[in-house]
Amino acid sequence: MASGFLKRLLPALILSATAMSVQAGESITLASTTSTENSGLFGYILPIFEKATGIQVKVVALGTGQALDVGKRGDADALLVHDRAKEEAFVAEGFGAYRKDVMYNDFVVVGPAADPAGIAAAKSTDEAFGKIADSGNAFASRADRSGTHSAEMRFWKAAGKNPEGQAWYKASGSGMGATLNMAAGVGAYTLSDRGSWANFKNRQDLKILFQGDPALYNPYGVILINPVKHPHVKKAAAESFINWITSEAGHQAIADYKLHGEQLFFPLKAK
Known part of the structure; x- marks a missing residue:
């Protein structure tokens, strides 16, 4: 029973430890797809994240190709997009530090x-x-x-x-x-x-x-912009967001968002 409790508690402890290294009131820029904005998902889940961490997320809603261009220039701290082949190429080329699965519709x-x-x-x-x-x-x-x-x-x-x-x-x-x-x-x-x-x-x-x-099938992934290539990237704050949206708390927020009683996005276990 104790081990099960610790397993559930660990993601929260990691998120808390990451958030402690972030300055109060800090914000990050997230370049993302118009679908996550148009669907109303961000309007639902981002206030939950901001309340938990104190980090504000400023969304730049673009098509995935344009969002990846923003990331290549270092004009965002993280990406949330939906073109798996292009996402993997982005990381392989060194523009992204890593990619994690988030959800699908x-x-x-x-x-x-x-x-x-x-x-x-x-x-x-x-x-x-x-x-x-x-x-x-x-x-x-x-x-x-x-x-x-x-x-x-x-x-x-x-x-x-x-x-x-x-x-x-x-x-x-x-x-x-x-x-x-x-x-x-x-x-x-x-x-x-x-x-x-x-x-x-x-x-x-x-x-x-x-x-x-x-x-x-339409999967979405989150990417940390590579701070080695772009040293100004807010790595700690961006990783706080990535850790949250791929955690049980983030997955629950995604699953809880419904429109006209219909669930629109389904969490994916991060890989």
């Missing part, structure tokens, strides 16, 4: 309720994207090097389609909210993370038409 394909491409009957994500391309119905793309955009491009490639330059392919060059607004305005299909869709109010005729394929 999934992507959904939304479109006009009439479903002119017939994707609701598709058996796979690849088939759904192939049907959209063959139909010529409008598709709204973020086209912003975000994690969502990277996933979209993988799906087109797997479907054997190249949408670039096609009249039906609409590039927003913006975040998820703006892209969903574009899709709603022109009756287009688009790929969205579930959290942003759940928090999106201007749906008009849009609805989820395809979901549930394992290919739509």
Whole structure:
């Protein structure tokens, strides 16, 4: 029984010890995805972290590609993003000290309720994207090097389609909210993370038409910007955040966040 108690207590002790090395009222800059901001997740979990540690988190919400660029310049202390291959390359290139798993959700394909491409009957994500391309119905793309955009491009490639330059392919060059607004305005299909869709109010005729394929799995990771490359990085404060969001307390906060009664993010054991 004692050993079980110590096992539960250890993460809190580590977090407390890290926080003690941080100056009171310190803040960190976290470059993260628009999905974590648009979904309302940060508005829920960051006050819990700030109350526990006294550390303020200033979020710069960007597409994952842009967030990684911010990290390469040393203009953030940590990243929370969702493009696993790019995250691992970022660390391998020395820009990140390490990466840890945080949570996951999934992507959904939304479109006009009439479903002119017939994707609701598709058996796979690849088939759904192939049907959209063959139909010529409008598709709204973020086209912003975000994690969502990277996933979209993988799906087109797997479907054997190249949408670039096609009249039906609409590039927003913006975040998820703006892209969903574009899709709603022109009756287009688009790929969205579930959290942003759940928090999106201007749906008009849009609805989820395809979901549930394992290919739509969407994991998020947290990265400490390498203080060797960028000595000004607030290592202790950033690690306090990383330790918290990958701890039982952080996982509970993530799991507790719900929108319209639906849990939007699911904790992953840190690796």
